[in-house]
Amino acid sequence: MKKDIMKYTAAALLAALALTACGGSAEETTAAATTAAAEAESEATAAPTEAETEADGGSRLDAILDAGVITMATSPDFAPYEFEDISSGTTEYAGADVELGRYIAEKLGVELQIEAMDFNACQGAVSMGAVDMSISGFAYTEERAENCGISDGYITSDVVEQGIIVLKDTAAELNSKEAFTGKTIAVQNASLQQQLRNEQLPDSTEEVVTNLNDAIMMLATGKVDGVASDLTVAQQYCDNYPDLQISDFRFEYETEGQRVLVPKGEDELLEAINEIIAEVNESGIYKEWLEESTELATSLGLEVN
Numbered sequence: 001m002k003k004d005i006m007k008y009t010a011a012a013l014l015a016a017l018a019l020t021a022c023g024g025s026a027e028e029t030t031a032a033a034t035t036a037a038a039e040a041e042s043e044a045t046a047a048p049t050e051a052e053t054e055a056d057g058g059s060r061l062d063a064i065l066d067a068g069v070i071t072m073a074t075s076p077d078f079a080p081y082e083f084e085d086i087s088s089g090t091t092e093y094a095g096a097d098v099e100l101g102r103y104i105a106e107k108l109g110v111e112l113q114i115e116a117m118d119f120n121a122c123q124g125a126v127s128m129g130a131v132d133m134s135i136s137g138f139a140y141t142e143e144r145a146e147n148c149g150i151s152d153g154y155i156t157s158d159v160v161e162q163g164i165i166v167l168k169d170t171a172a173e174l175n176s177k178e179a180f181t182g183k184t185i186a187v188q189n190a191s192l193q194q195q196l197r198n199e200q201l202p203d204s205t206e207e208v209v210t211n212l213n214d215a216i217m218m219l220a221t222g223k224v225d226g227v228a229s230d231l232t233v234a235q236q237y238c239d240n241y242p243d244l245q246i247s248d249f250r251f252e253y254e255t256e257g258q259r260v261l262v263p264k265g266e267d268e269l270l271e272a273i274n275e276i277i278a279e280v281n282e283s284g285i286y287k288e289w290l291e292e293s294t295e296l297a298t299s300l301g302l303e304v305n
Contacts, residue, residue: 060262061269064132069111072101073126073134075119077211079297079304080290081137084116087300094296097135097258099289100154100280104133104260107276118210120190123148126261133273134261139192144261149270153257154277154286162196162251164226165219165234168243174226175248180204183225186215193228196251213303216241233305240303 064070074097076082082095093114105112115131122134127147144150164185166174173179181203187194189208197206207224209215215227216237229237231246238244260277262269280286297304 059268060129060132060266061272064108064110064269067110069113070105070108070133071113071115071131073115073117073122073131074098074101074136075122075211076116077119077213078137079302080293081305082135083293083297083300083302085296085300094293096286096289096293097137099293100260100286101133101135103280103285104273104276107279108272119188120210123190123261126263129263132262132269138259138261139255140259141192141195143195144259147264149262149264149266151260151262151270152274152277153255153259154280155257155290161231162193162228162253163231163234164228164247164249165216165237165244166226166247167219168245170225171245171247177201177249180226180249184223186218186224186227188212188215191228192253193230193251196253197228200251212237212305216244219244236303236305 074082074093076084076093076095076098078095080095081097082093085092085094093116098114101114102112115125117125119136122136123138123144125131126134138144138150140150140153164174164180174183177200180201182205184205184207185197185201186207186209187197189210194206194208197204207215207218209218212227212229212233215224218224219227220241220243226247227234227237228251234246238246260273262273294304
């Protein structure tokens with residue numbers, strides 16, 4: 001790029017000299033030189049073309065390896081998967097998903113840099129290319145597949161049930177799809193549960209929240225009629241709050257695990273991550289991370305989902 005700047009600058013000077021030789025006035029000469037220089041600077045500082053990018057840096061995976069750092073967005077408010085540990089006096093990030101991120105970085109031979117943000121911001125950061133990946137309990141959805149590269153699944157299982165948490169006093173009434181007509185259901189923004197409610201309970205009203213703890217408080221205080229949730233998470237809330245119960249209604253959904261998101265089109269990075277996930281699934285190490293993270297979160301007094 002520096003060679004290009006020198007080339008355009010030289011061209012600007014030659015243009016100015018040519019005008020002088022042809023008898024142009026000092027003002028004309030100065031204006032021409034200024035215009036040519038501005039055009040040269042504009043061309044030199046313009047965004048590189050796709051061909052120039054490929055020639056200069058290659059893929060995002062190449063850039064990660066060259067920099068020695070991979071950036072990861074996560075929403076650290078969902079123990080034991082991702083949460084904050086401030087027991088040392090400084091904020092450190094922990095959880096099974098965080099350990100997966102560290103494992104990916106280790107296998108690539110780079111450092112992990114964590115960018116903490118709200119859950120709904122994580123996907124946006126990936127789709128805009130602001131981070132290299134995001135690990136934050138993402139399920140596969142068509143909308144995510146349109147905007148991001150999506151990894152193979154980890155924590156694989158045949159079926160993860162999705163349903164609605166309600167108050168125990170209303171559980172007998174709110175037990176079917178029809179029963180939720182006109183009812184207000186809290187959903188975490190940009191979540192799988194938000195998509196399922198939109199598709200399968202269109203006659204209900206949506207209340208968007210940034211995290212499930214807020215949703216549970218809204219349910220407990222009567223501000224919403226239910227909270228859409230993964231039922232493994234829902235059971236934890238019901239165990240902690242005896243006034244809550246899981247509705248008999250179930251969303252129709254099957255999954256093959258949680259996913260890592262990467263910027264769209266970064267196939268080399270996605271392939272490398274999929275190879276690492278295959279190792280994680282085969283070894284069963286994620287279960288160990290989950291057990292250790294659950295113990296740590298409990299010792300910190302955090303509510304475990």
